[in-house]
Amino acid sequence: MAKNNSRRSLASIFLLFALAFSLAGRANIYPSAHAQDVSPSPAPATPAVDKAELHQALLDLTNTSTVMCVAAHPDDEDGTTLIALRRKNGVHTVSLFSTYGEGGQNAVGPQLYEELGVMRARETMKAAQLQGSEPYFLGLKDFGYSKSADEAFKVWGHDEALRRMVLKIRELRPDVIITNHDTVTGHGHHQATGRLIIEAFDAAADPRRFPEQLKQVKPWQAQRLFVRVFGGAAGQKSGGAAEKVVAIDPNEIDLVRGTSFAEQALAALQQHATQGPWPKSMADLLRARRIEAGKLPLIRYHLIREAAGAHPLPENATTPFAGLELPEAFMAKTASPKIDGRPLTEFLDQPDRVLAALIDWRASQTAPEPPAEDPDRFRLFEARVNKALATASGVSLTVVSSHNVLVPGLNTTFSINISNSGLSRVHVDELSLDSWGETTQPKTAEELLPDTETIVTVDRTTPKNATLTVPKEEHLYDNLFLGQPFQAIAKLEIDGAKFSVKTSITRDVAPAIEIKSISPSPYVWTPATVKQPVSFKVTVTNNLDGNFDGNLTIGTSENHVLEAGSKLSLAPMETREVTLKSNVVPLETAAHRRIEGNSGLLFVSVEPQDGRHPITQRSVPVVYSVARVVRGLRVGFVPSFDQTLQRSLAALGVDAKELNVADIQKGDLSAYQTIIIDNRGYEAHPELIAANSRLLEFVNAGGTLLVFYHKSNEWNPDAGRNRPQLAPYAIILGDERVTDETAPIKFLLPRHPLLNVPNRITPANFANWIQERGLYYPKEWDQHFGALFETNDPGEAPLKGGLLVAQYGKGNYIYTSMVWYRELRAGVPGAYPMFANMISYGHQ
Numbered sequence: 058m059a060k061n062n063s064r065r066s067l068a069s070i071f072l073l074f075a076l077a078f079s080l081a082g083r084a085n086i087y088p089s090a091h092a093q094d095v096s097p098s099p100a101p102a103t104p105a106v107d108k109a110e111l112h113q114a115l116l117d118l119t120n121t122s123t124v125m126c127v128a129a130h131p132d133d134e135d136g137t138t139l140i141a142l143r144r145k146n147g148v149h150t151v152s153l154f155s156t157y158g159e160g161g162q163n164a165v166g167p168q169l170y171e172e173l174g175v176m177r178a179r180e181t182m183k184a185a186q187l188q189g190s191e192p193y194f195l196g197l198k199d200f201g202y203s204k205s206a207d208e209a210f211k212v213w214g215h216d217e218a219l220r221r222m223v224l225k226i227r228e229l230r231p232d233v234i235i236t237n238h239d240t241v242t243g244h245g246h247h248q249a250t251g252r253l254i255i256e257a258f259d260a261a262a263d264p265r266r267f268p269e270q271l272k273q274v275k276p277w278q279a280q281r282l283f284v285r286v287f288g289g290a291a292g293q294k295s296g297g298a299a300e301k302v303v304a305i306d307p308n309e310i311d312l313v314r315g316t317s318f319a320e321q322a323l324a325a326l327q328q329h330a331t332q333g334p335w336p337k338s339m340a341d342l343l344r345a346r347r348i349e350a351g352k353l354p355l356i357r358y359h360l361i362r363e364a365a366g367a368h369p370l371p372e373n374a375t376t377p378f379a380g381l382e383l384p385e386a387f388m389a390k391t392a393s394p395k396i397d398g399r400p401l402t403e404f405l406d407q408p409d410r411v412l413a414a415l416i417d418w419r420a421s422q423t424a425p426e427p428p429a430e431d432p433d434r435f436r437l438f439e440a441r442v443n444k445a446l447a448t449a450s451g452v453s454l455t456v457v458s459s460h461n462v463l464v465p466g467l468n469t470t471f472s473i474n475i476s477n478s479g480l481s482r483v484h485v486d487e488l489s490l491d492s493w494g495e496t497t498q499p500k501t502a503e504e505l506l507p508d509t510e511t512i513v514t515v516d517r518t519t520p521k522n523a524t525l526t527v528p529k530e531e532h533l534y535d536n537l538f539l540g541q542p543f544q545a546i547a548k549l550e551i552d553g554a555k556f557s558v559k560t561s562i563t564r565d566v567a568p569a570i571e572i573k574s575i576s577p578s579p580y581v582w583t584p585a586t587v588k589q590p591v592s593f594k595v596t597v598t599n600n601l602d603g604n605f606d607g608n609l610t611i612g613t614s615e616n617h618v619l620e621a622g623s624k625l626s627l628a629p630m631e632t633r634e635v636t637l638k639s640n641v642v643p644l645e646t647a648a649h650r651r652i653e654g655n656s657g658l659l660f661v662s663v664e665p666q667d668g669r670h671p672i673t674q675r676s677v678p679v680v681y682s683v684a685r686v687v688r689g690l691r692v693g694f695v696p697s698f699d700q701t702l703q704r705s706l707a708a709l710g711v712d713a714k715e716l717n718v719a720d721i722q723k724g725d726l727s728a729y730q731t732i733i734i735d736n737r738g739y740e741a742h743p744e745l746i747a748a749n750s751r752l753l754e755f756v757n758a759g760g761t762l763l764v765f766y767h768k769s770n771e772w773n774p775d776a777g778r779n780r781p782q783l784a785p786y787a788i789i790l791g792d793e794r795v796t797d798e799t800a801p802i803k804f805l806l807p808r809h810p811l812l813n814v815p816n817r818i819t820p821a822n823f824a825n826w827i828q829e830r831g832l833y834y835p836k837e838w839d840q841h842f843g844a845l846f847e848t849n850d851p852g853e854a855p856l857k858g859g860l861l862v863a864q865y866g867k868g869n870y871i872y873t874s875m876v877w878y879r880e881l882r883a884g885v886p887g888a889y890p891m892f893a894n895m896i897s898y899g900h901q
């Protein structure tokens with residue numbers, strides 16, 4: 058639509074002007090607020106209303122139920138059910154996650170732990186947007202795979218976890234709670250979450266539980282709690298006689314959008330990219346689940362708890378809230394409008410009639426006061442009325458800021474845009490911006506003619522003491538990683554129908570010059586590298602509108618600058634990676650660490666040219682490990698997802714080269730004595746499977762091949778995927794793990810050279826491990842292999858396949874399912890000597 062375009066471009070020209078004005082110099086003093094109208098252009102024939110969006114907004118007026126899905130990790134949520142309930146029934150859907158999933162793996166990048174948590178929270182928010190639901194997090198620590206609920210509670214604290222869950226139930230007030238997790242199956246976090254929700258269902262309603270919360274929220278009794286039934290017949294797990302089940306059909310087609318709920322759920326699931334790969338299409342998904350008829354089975358939930366006096370769940374219920382009733386007085390107050398006795402959703406093709414009906418209904422309502430019996434549910438209804446009026450009338454509100462990153466003490470201009478793309482005149486009663494705990498009410502145009510918009514700017518100074526929201530990974534548990542929120546609200550009126558529109562944005566708050574990352578971190582030293590200069594790659598960003606000239610320095614304490622470091626010059630808003638080298642190595646400190654076997658810290662600072670106080674500073678842990686490799690070793694490595702191998706080899710001072718699949722296929726492998734395939738390497742580089750014979754030839758000719766852990770379904774021979782046995786002698790992986798990172802390690806072949814040359818390995822090398830010992834342990838292996846270690850989780854049978862080694866031809870093959878990569882990455886000193894022995898093996 059050309060008209061629309063011209064209107065938009067006028068607006069964007071103004072916006073550009075506003076931006077240019079503010080970018081011109083931070084020191085400018087702006088008027089506190091100013092408004093500008095853009096002249097109208099002729100109205101289009103029909104308002105541009107998105108049909109699906111309008112349908113949802115109108116459907117939402119017919120339901121004030123809240124259904125909460127409780128899940129342990131991002132991607133455990135029941136997307137299909139959430140989508141079906143919202144799209145088909147207009148239910149207010151929320152999901153509650155125990156953790157951010159930071160203990161999981163990352164299929165798309167090097168980030169792990171808190172950095173991964175930030176990514177997974179974002180993925181979850183994107184998925185929730187597609188599900189039409191709202192995500193919430195309890196922020197309990199995801200410390201990796203665990204086998205029991207007790208293990209989870211040891212870290213979470215049972216009472217603390219319950220307190221958080223009860224608070225969220227009291228805040229979000231779900232009528233129905235659903236979960237995928239029972240109390241006995243799968244991941245310990247799943248079991249613990251399954252147990253917590255049963256307790257929280259009752260505790261949230263009991264004013265004697267967590268009474269301190271009652272200053273903020275009221276007790277809340279959810280009516281029903283359902284647990285999903287997987288596989289087999291309903292009733293198997295809990296074994297009750299009169300069990301009630303509700304079933305959702307994932308194959309049902311959403312008539313407004315033309316796709317099935319399962320298909321929409323798959324699109325949402327794909328947002329959890331770090332946990333992929335996911336099926337690319339429904340056909341893929343059906344194939345993966347070996348469903349030939351093309352229909353997914355019903356999703357069924359057991360009713361496992363009901364509130365006292367709750368309305369009974371009808372037989373053959375198709376929604377979990379079926380049969381729940383609200384008081385008549387409340388229903389009367391929230392009866393949604395109709396046209397000729399029919400719901401508005403039946404009039405999507407006549408948006409003008411829909412809008413007229415909404416306006417008449419709203420204008421005739423007396424002041425909508427929340428009813429005493431359930432004010433929060435009424436507020437939810439009111440929010441939905443506002444949304445329906447805004448959608449039907451084509452009014453929208455957006456906010457942008459002149460700077461994406463806010464710097465304490467500096468000014469930012471917020472531009473609030475109210476756009477009227479509909480056919481009605483819109484009266485603006487009031488406009489406000491909530492920022493930094495204050496509400497600003499800028500002057501605005503009083504009326505918006507059809508097809509016009511108005512932009513109002515508000516200048517705000519970021520408080521000097523504003524809390525920084527970066528580095529994000531340091532703000533995972535205080536929620537600041539999402540940024541500082543800013544909210545705009547416009548109170549509007551069309552033909553006597555009053556409604557409001559809200560929008561919010563978040564912005565990062567960062568130092569003027571920001572250290573985005575430092576690599577490597579931790580910094581690992583070994584005898585071979587202790588005399589080399591310290592070297593970091595530091596990524597810095599100038600968040601100022603002007604040039605920055607200063608210094609980047611390394612110090613051994615917060616105040617003591619070791620060396621001037623390098624000069625740093627950055628253009629406005631520039632981000633750059635700088636190599637920071639220092640020849641002045643704190644040798645005494647290193648020597649001290651050698652004795653202590655401990656870690657210290659180095660400090661990287663950005664300093665102004667003339668000042669003494671750093672503008673910003675970040676610390677890097679320093680670790681000393683007494684790990685030696687044989688002389689003159691040449692190593693090639695194929696990395697998977699991160700730089701752990703590269704950094705660990707550099708820390709050992711090894712002459713190492715990164716190899717890609719083409720190098721393995723065609724390169725001269727005799728240039729290397731040892732080649733390393735990183736964890737899940739055959740999954741990260743599927744073409745490696747076809748080139749595997751080259752690797753085996755390399756071993757046969759005298760090389761050492763070291764292969765890190767793989768998942769069983771990525772490794773075991775599979776004719777369907779053209780995957781032969783990848784090791785020279787059979788290794789078949791199972792799914793067993795040792796999740797206790799302190800599990801004792803027994804040395805099965807203590808005299809084996811791998812445990813003695815060049816470094817003598819002792820139980821001390823397995824101290825201070827993180828997360829776990831190993832995963833996807835081999836369950837069978839050929840007798841050519843020797844097994845070096847035995848370990849197990851408490852109360853379980855010992856696992857012996859954690860490190861297998863075999864001679865093949867003139868060379869050696871090592872497969873290890875222990876999590877060396879996690880320990881090397883985290884700078885666990887004891888892991889380096891064993892890594893050094895593995896790459897040195899056969900080359901003494």
Ligand SMILES: [Zn+2]
Pocket residue numbers: 129130133244247
């Ligand atoms: Zn999970």
